[in-house]
Amino acid sequence: MRGLLETYYDIQRIRIALNNQLFAKNSGLSEQAQVHLKEKVLHFLLQSEKNLQSFMKVSLRYEPIWKEWLKDVKGIGPVLGSVLISYLEPIERFSTISKLWRYSGYACIDGKIERRQKGEKLHYNPRLKTLLWLLGESFVKSKGFYRELYEQMRAKYDAKWKTPEDCGSAVCKRFGKCLDAHRYAAAKRKVVKVFLVHYWMVSRQLKGLPVEKPYILQYSDKHTHLIPPPGFDIKFDYGRPELPSELERLIEAV
Numbered sequence: 001m002r003g004l005l006e007t008y009y010d011i012q013r014i015r016i017a018l019n020n021q022l023f024a025k026n027s028g029l030s031e032q033a034q035v036h037l038k039e040k041v042l043h044f045l046l047q048s049e050k051n052l053q054s055f056m057k058v059s060l061r062y063e064p065i066w067k068e069w070l071k072d073v074k075g076i077g078p079v080l081g082s083v084l085i086s087y088l089e090p091i092e093r094f095s096t097i098s099k100l101w102r103y104s105g106y107a108c109i110d111g112k113i114e115r116r117q118k119g120e121k122l123h124y125n126p127r128l129k130t131l132l133w134l135l136g137e138s139f140v141k142s143k144g145f146y147r148e149l150y151e152q153m154r155a156k157y158d159a160k161w162k163t164p165e166d167c168g169s170a171v172c173k174r175f176g177k178c179l180d181a182h183r184y185a186a187a188k189r190k191v192v193k194v195f196l197v198h199y200w201m202v203s204r205q206l207k208g209l210p211v212e213k214p215y216i217l218q219y220s221d222k223h224t225h226l227i228p229p230p231g232f233d234i235k236f237d238y239g240r241p242e243l244p245s246e247l248e249r250l251i252e253a254v
């Protein structure tokens with residue numbers, strides 16, 4: 001499925017590049033030639049994307065997590081569904097949520113977002129990280145559960161980060177205020193993190209694997225609560241030990 005997906009994104013990239021090039025003022029093409037190319041080439045590429053999407057839809061029919069959950073999550077269509085399944089399965093690879101976050105580029109190390117370090121081996125999959133960024137965008141544009149969650153997260157950051165001292169960002173410091181873009185990105189990141197927790201829990205349960213006692217998602221020092229995945233009833237395995245407190249710290253430090 002990943003090959004299908006990469007082909008899809010390749011074609012999409014070519015189409016967008018070609019589209020931009022064709023309509024650039026100095027493309028050197030006559031108007032008639034532009035129209036001709038647009039009709040022929042762009043149509044062909046678009047059609048290929050659609051065909052690939054149909055293939056993806058067919059492949060997804062055999063994926064329990066798609067059938068039982070993802071297909072009903074607003075903001076996730078066949079392309080993003082294929083992204084998730086091809087990168088996150090088999091979920092058994094991630095014995096804990098923090099391992100899944102780390103692989104996805106959503107870990108916090110010493111209270112900071114993990115970034116690429118020069119000369120060091122990368123601990124996450126950069127392609128997946130980019131695709132999850134797209135997923136976050138899609139959630140924000142959707143009218144579903146994760147959009148609502150984004151609004152809640154955003155409201156908290158808006159209240160919490162008034163000055164660059166509050167958020168600690170060097171960029172915000174230069175502008176003398178915490179930028180909208182910073183709070184937007186932070187809230188979106190948190191939504192994707194919560195979604196990954198949900199994915200992990202749902203996928204494990206569908207495979208009959210134990211889902212550990214839920215840790216608490218912590219937004220502030222005073223209020224704690226768990227957000228269950230939308231449209232899926234998780235049966236938690238309370239027989240297992242609680243997750244280490246280190247994980248709670250990580251979540252707090254998003």
Ligand SMILES: [Zn+2]
Binds near residue numbers: 164167169179182183
């Ligand atoms: Zn900021």
